[in-house]
Each structure stands twice: as C-alpha cells, then as structure tokens.
Amino acid sequence: MLDINWDKWLEAMKSKMDLMGSNQVWTLVDPSKGVRPAGCKWVYKRKLEADGEVIAFKARLVAQGYTQRLGVDFE
Numbered sequence: 001m002l003d004i005n006w007d008k009w010l011e012a013m014k015s016k017m018d019l020m021g022s023n024q025v026w027t028l029v030d031p032s033k034g035v036r037p038a039g040c041k042w043v044y045k046r047k048l049e050a051d052g053e054v055i056a057f058k059a060r061l062v063a064q065g066y067t068q069r070l071g072v073d074f075e
Contacts, residue, residue: 005057011057036068039067041062041064045057
C-alpha cells in the first residue's frame, strides 16, 4: 500500500475480516469443475468530521459479481 496510513488501513481490513468470520459470512469450499469463483476487491473510505479531520478508516470487501455468467457460474 502506498498510503502513509497503511497500518490503519491494514487494521481496518483485519477488523472487517474478523467481523465476517464471527458472523459466518461464508464457508470455504473447493470450486466445482468449470466454475469460476467470483473475485473480490477491497474498497477503502476515510470517515471525516465536519472540519475534515479523519476519525476512522473503513475497509469493506466487495464481490466482483459482474465477472460471473448466468448458466455457467450460477443458475
């Protein structure tokens, strides 16, 4: 990461992964033959006060559902 606050972004990512794990968001499985799993991407956002001061670093993991094909990767 090329941001001076990379350690805060890393902590936000770890926090989000821990939360998703405790909420049992997914179950790891081997993909079926010929099926491509959906990719994912991290999205970052700084939460700001009215005066522009950073009060939180937020990270979320989003699925790249646009890569899947109807009838091939899902029904």
